[in-house]
Amino acid sequence: MELCITTSSTTFLPLNRAYASVLIPLKKSTLQFKNQKATLTSLKFSSFSRLIQPQFHRNRYCVSASAASSVAVGPEMDKLPANIKVTETEEPNSRVRLNVEVPPAVCEDCYKRVVNEFMKQAKIPGFRPGKNVPESILLSYVGKQNVQKATVESILKRTLPHAMSSVTGRALRDSVRITTKFSEMEKNYSSLNSLRYDVIVDVAPQVKWIPEDGYKNLKIVVEIDNDIDAQRAAEQELKRRHKSIGKLKIVTDRGLQIGDVAVIDISATTIKEDKSNGQKIPDTETKGFHFDTEDGDKYLPGFLDSIGGMQRGETKSFPLVFPESWRQENLRGVNAQFTVECKELFYRELPELDDSIADKLIPGCTTLERVKETLLQKCQEVEQTAREQATDNAILDQLHKMVEIDIPQSLFEEQGRQLYGAKLLQIQANMKLNDEQLATLSSPKAVNAYLEDQRENIINVIKQNLAVGDIFKRENLQFPTEELVKEVENSIAEFKRNKQEYDEDHIRDQVQEVLEGAKVLEWLREHAEIQYITR
Structure with a gap:
């Protein structure tokens, strides 16, 4: 059983800002006992390195996401009748283990508080509510085991803030947990009238530069x-706009050439070592693809040359190898047999590129x-x-x-x-x-x-x-x-x-x-x- 810290409220920043995909945990924190480690049951975002003490420098950055956070742990610290002993041990992954020893004086004080609270709330036959009840009768009525459980919880709630004081300013949000089983703490308290428990907490990691500075x-x-070169991009955009105001006309008396637009069906299969066709390559299958020959350099090397001269209704089959730089990793280096059928073939009839079409290219020019x-x-x-x-x-x-x-x-x-x-x-x-x-x-x-x-x-x-x-x-x-x-x-x-x-x-x-x-x-x-x- 572990004691976990959970936040109870969130707020959203607007989703269309640079720093907007963030949920910020707010205000309340509650202590909860859980039977196992908390799993990731929700998507939660938090601000970067929000530390316990306000005067401690808070590293904040939100380029991609945010990182560490921390909050005050548990209730406000109250004065204890005796000091608790805390032994701090550093562990891997910026984790600190705190071994907490609670002396009998503190345990006894917590016990008295719990008993008094039970006396105020318990309705015991023969005694008016709020009146003192002999402890033996109260324990018999409420149950000694219940009082003991409540006492252990009271000890934890009162001593945990004191135990955490050594990591204040370093503890990360939602990382504090008591690793000692509750049953062990009950047994320890019952036999020794004292309490020991271990706390594990993640702390803000140190940044080590290699080399320094x-x-x-x-x-x-x-x-x-x-493609982002301004001069080249501007020329391409002008060309694109010029083509957009042109007219497509059907080619009837020749085959495919540079400047044409072809409507084609494409399919491909892998080529085995024995030169026979293998499996289909689903990623290549396309029906009714509008292939602009002026953009041929953007496609698979050799594809445009292989379909050059095709006429409407013609089918061609040819081998090509996907380059090692191909965007789809699973196709890099694959030897494939392509089949292309030309459904339609068009050429562009473009207006003269001069001042007369300036307003059509960009309104107002x-x-x-x-x-x-x-x-x-x-x-x-x-x-x-x-x-x-x-x-x-x-x-x-x-x-x-x-x-x-x-x-x-x-x-x-x-x-x-x-x-x-x-x-x-x-x-x-x-x-x-x-x-x-x-x-x-x-x-x-x-x-x-x-x-x-x-x-x-x-x-x-x-x-x-x-x-x-x-x-x-x-x-x-x-x-x-x-x-x-x-x-x-x-x-x-x-x-x-x-x-x-x-x-x-x-x-x-x-x-x-x-x-x-x-x-x-x-x-x-x-x-x-x-x-x-x-x-």
């Missing part, structure tokens, strides 16, 4: 997709030059955003490789639930899951399977988050207060528009996490040596 001299190589300038400007904005995002991703990827962190299990599970919950939100938005499907995907079995499958990724995300929080603290970074105020106001406005309840303090914390994270990335971009290469 290595983040100050980052050397980053950022791969940029060739009067010249072709203005169309090109507008498209280039938009593509430059897209390119800049993509470069910044790629840079941030490369920096974060580098950070998790430069830190050693003994990650607590509770932190791993919390981060995993955060990522899995975000994934479910995305699936729900795309597929509109029904209640039964959502229940299946959010079951403990599904969550645990995700945690195991994505263990390495979850650990890397935690390392990134903790590394960023550590940098913010080390470098004493700041951001304008008015920026925080503005973002908080925007968030609250969204809550009100969606008619959702909110807690302003927690919204402020979440916004601050995002701003701190952005400030760290800005600082790292300025101090890193960054090389951009096109792929």
Whole structure:
């Protein structure tokens, strides 16, 4: 039997903000006895490194998710008639074991309180409610075993906050549990009139940089997709818009050539070592596919050359090998026999690309030059955003490789639930899951399977988050207060528009996490040596 700490209230941030896929545990905490370790029975998100003592620096970051949290444990501490003895032992995974020894004086005081409470509430025949009842009669009426159980619970509730005082400011939310069986504590108390129990708690992990302060001299190589080159993208977009206002006409007197659009059926089978056909490749089967020959370089190498010259109604069969760089891993290096049937064949009749069609290309533009300038400007904005995002991703990827962190299990599970919950939100938005499907995907079995499958990724995300929080603290970074105020106001406005309840303090914390994270990335971009290469 273990004593677990559970939160009883949550609130949601708006789902369409950068820091929005977060649930923040609020206010109340209750002590509950459970017969086994708590499993992942719900998807819960929490803010990053929210520590017990307000004066302790709180690392906050929310690029992908949040990480460690902690809350005050149990009720307020009251004064004990004698000091308890607590022995602290460090264990792997940033875990601390507390061996608690409660002296007889404390146990006796708790016993008296329990007896007095029973006297107030018990309705014993022959005695008026609230009047003193001989202890022997009370025990006989209530049951000595019940009084003993209540006494042990009282001892735990009163002494646990004192026992936890040595880890205040370090304990992580929902990680505190008493590992000693309740039956053992009853037996110990009954025979010795004292109590011993063990508490295990996860604490905020330390960030160790390798090398020390290595983040100050980052050397980053950022791969940029060739498709986002502004000049190239603008030319392609102009071409796409030009084709969109053209007309498709049926080809009747020739075969397929560059510039045409073919409607084709495609199928393929694997080729065995003896050159015979093998199994069908379902991923390749397509009916009525509109193949634009001008986009032929985006498809399987050799495919366009193999169907060149095909006429309407013709079928061709030819072998091709999927390259090792193919996006679908299961097809890389596969030797396949393709069969293609040409259903329809069209050519484009395009208007002259000049000022006369400028308004059709972009409403409001009067010249072709203005169309090109507008498209280039938009593509430059897209390119800049993509470069910044790629840079941030490369920096974060580098950070998790430069830190050693003994990650607590509770932190791993919390981060995993955060990522899995975000994934479910995305699936729900795309597929509109029904209640039964959502229940299946959010079951403990599904969550645990995700945690195991994505263990390495979850650990890397935690390392990134903790590394960023550590940098913010080390470098004493700041951001304008008015920026925080503005973002908080925007968030609250969204809550009100969606008619959702909110807690302003927690919204402020979440916004601050995002701003701190952005400030760290800005600082790292300025101090890193960054090389951009096109792929």
